[in-house]
Amino acid sequence: MAETTQTRREELLQIAAELFATKGFKNTTVRDIADAAGILSGSLYHHFDSKESMVDEILSSFQEELFGAYAGILAGTDDPRAKLEAAVRVSFEAIDHHRDEVAIFQNEADYLGTFDRFAYLADRNQQSRDVWLTLLREGVASGALRKDLDVELVYRFIRDTVWVAVRWYQPGGKLSHHDVADQYLTILLDGITT
Amino acid sequence: MAETTQTRREELLQIAAELFATKGFKNTTVRDIADAAGILSGSLYHHFDSKESMVDEILSSFQEELFGAYAGILAGTDDPRAKLEAAVRVSFEAIDHHRDEVAIFQNEADYLGTFDRFAYLADRNQQSRDVWLTLLREGVASGALRKDLDVELVYRFIRDTVWVAVRWYQPGGKLSHHDVADQYLTILLDGITT
DNA sequence: TAGCCTACCAAGCACTTGCTTGGCTAGCGA
DNA sequence: TCGCTAGCCAAGCAAGTGCTTGGTAGGCTA
Known part of the structure; x- marks a missing residue:
């Protein structure tokens, strides 16, 4: 395989990601990761600078992919309601494809x-907020969504759920x-309700 | 004051609760708690057996109060929709009163x-599920809620949000x-939607 | 005033944490 | 065959972890 050099690194990242997701970052020790990988x-530290750099790599590469998808939706020509639906679907898809x-x-x-x-995590959060608020406001402006909603609150409810x-x-x-x-x-x- | 004996304990528990809520349980050290309280x-360990027993006390006493409220709603004579609304309101109230x-x-x-x-945390989770599913099924049976809903999914969405x-x-x-x-x-x- | 209780300190123990260092081995291209 | 690299081990360090121990000061009560 051509990517043999990358493979071991990525394999270790995957193992780390699963542990971080399950037990938490702070609660996962480098020995846990090494044990799961069958090494000491x-x-x-032959592969990574630190435990922090592992999460960093895991999170930043995922975020890049996700926000690329959001940008595509925003730039599209669908009507507001369809865009909102698409954003929800993309998010659930991310949960399916990138659980950890x-x-x-x-x-x-x-x-x-x-x-x-x-x-950058805070920046991404802000960016995400902008995406959803834009979609919701477009929806209200177009008449597709109710005008009596607190858009900020609706955003939070959607995001959380x-x-x-x-x-x-x-x-x-x-x-x-x-x-x-x-x-x-x-x-x-x-x-x-009915 | 008659409850002077209890006061210091409860004060320490409150301090610990705030730290556990903010930084996480594992990520909060006994030295953090002591520092915040102004002691060593x-x-x-004059007041508590262990760090674990602190969260234990915090969580179990809260759960008792919350599930008492749920039980009251279930036992009431309101119609299904009103009961569901009441359960939601009680939950948001708990967030207000017992943030940490x-x-x-x-x-x-x-x-x-x-x-x-x-x-017991898992038991409480199951108990909570029973409460919400009961309320939702009563709602569907009474005709107040739509019949095409996956009640289990609706429960999860409500709980999460x-x-x-x-x-x-x-x-x-x-x-x-x-x-x-x-x-x-x-x-x-x-x-x-409109 | 003697005995007891609450609340705390000072010191430290046994263990775990992330990370470092120096060295080994197998494979590959020149 | 030589040098190089990827991948790993063995051992351990410094900092931090939860918790223990022996002790002190002050107040309450019999």
Whole structure:
């Protein structure tokens, strides 16, 4: 294989990501990671500078992909409601494809954000807020969404509900991420009453 | 004061709760707690057996109060829709009144649940699920809620949205917990479209 | 005033943490 | 065959971790 050089690194990153997602960043030791990889802890430092640089790499590469998808939606020509639906679907898809990364971001962003190195996490948060608020305001302006809503609050509810789903969503389970997105959009758009 | 004996203990618990909520349980050291209280770390062990017993006390007493409230709603004579609304309101109220406790439960339940001592956390989770599913099924049966909903999924969405609000809700802020509950119920019950 | 209790300090122990250092080995291109 | 690199090990250090121990000061009560 041509990418043999990269492979071991990426393999270790995947192992680390799963542990970070499951046990938390601070709660995962370099010995845990090394054990799971079948090597000694010191050997990790042949591949990475520090434990921090591992999460850094995991999170930043994921964020880049996700925000590329959002940008594509915003730049598209769909009507506001379709764009909003697309953003929700893309998010649930991210949970399906990048379970560990989403979980790490959800659980550790606050803590990691206190370090200079992870200042970009706050920027991404702001960027995400801009995306959703833009979509919601376009929706209200176009008449597709109710005018009596507190757009900021709606944004928070959507963001929370979508991302926290990573806690219970099972990638190979009975419900696909399409199913989950469908059900959530039904509730969000039309409510649960008859 | 008659409760002077209890006061210092409770004061220390409050200090610990705030740190656990902000920095995480594992990420908070006994020296952190002691520093915040203005004493040395060893002195904490005059009041408590261990760091674990501190979270234990914090969480269990909170849970008892919360589930008492749920039980009251279930036992009431309101119609299904009113009961559902009441459960949502009680939850947002808990976020307002017990910020730290809710945050700790949200962030640490998974990790703590792996210890025998905190097995009751899983029981409480199950109990909570029963409460919400009962309310939702009564709603569907009465005709107040749509029949095409996946009740289990709706439960998860509600649970997540309500409790994760602890991450951004500001107790003394512009929006009261009543306001937040109102807005969420509007969305949940009737949707965001026109 | 003697005995007891609450609240704390000072010191440190046993262990875990992230990370470092120096060295080994297998494979590959020249 | 030589040098180079990727990948790993063995050993350990400095800082931090939860918790223990023996002791002190002040107040309450019999």
